[in-house]
Amino acid sequence: MTHVVCEPCIGTKDHACVGVCPVECFYEDEKMLYIHPDECIDCGACVDVCPVTAIFPADEVPAQWQAFTQENADVFKRPTPPPKAAPKAE
Numbered sequence: 001m002t003h004v005v006c007e008p009c010i011g012t013k014d015h016a017c018v019g020v021c022p023v024e025c026f027y028e029d030e031k032m033l034y035i036h037p038d039e040c041i042d043c044g045a046c047v048d049v050c051p052v053t054a055i056f057p058a059d060e061v062p063a064q065w066q067a068f069t070q071e072n073a074d075v076f077k078r079p080t081p082p083p084k085a086a087p088k089a090e
């Protein structure tokens, strides 16, 4: 499984999640942060530190944000995937 970043990250992007992830699997573009589904080890550390509750285990993503599960996977199939997120917001 994996964890998924959902809609509340858009416009927030404070990077609180990045510093607690033991496998550094957060990536970022201009819109939001994403969790690489093949790298996440489902430790859950990021969930509680997100100030806007944007992160969920894949099987607990709220109905209105289901599309974000696919989006978090699809961004890594782009010709130019998003780079790793820095520990602190710029």
Ligand code: SF4
Residues within 6 Å of the ligand: 003, 020, 021, 022, 023, 024, 025, 026, 035, 039, 040, 041, 042, 043, 044, 045, 046, 047
């Ligand atoms: S659940 Fe753990 S491994 Fe997965 S993104 Fe969050 S902190 Fe990283």
Ligand code: SF4
Residues within 6 Å of the ligand: 005, 008, 009, 010, 012, 013, 014, 015, 016, 017, 018, 033, 049, 050, 051, 052, 053, 054, 055
């Ligand atoms: S802590 Fe939440 S809002 Fe902040 S960057 Fe991570 S997912 Fe986005």
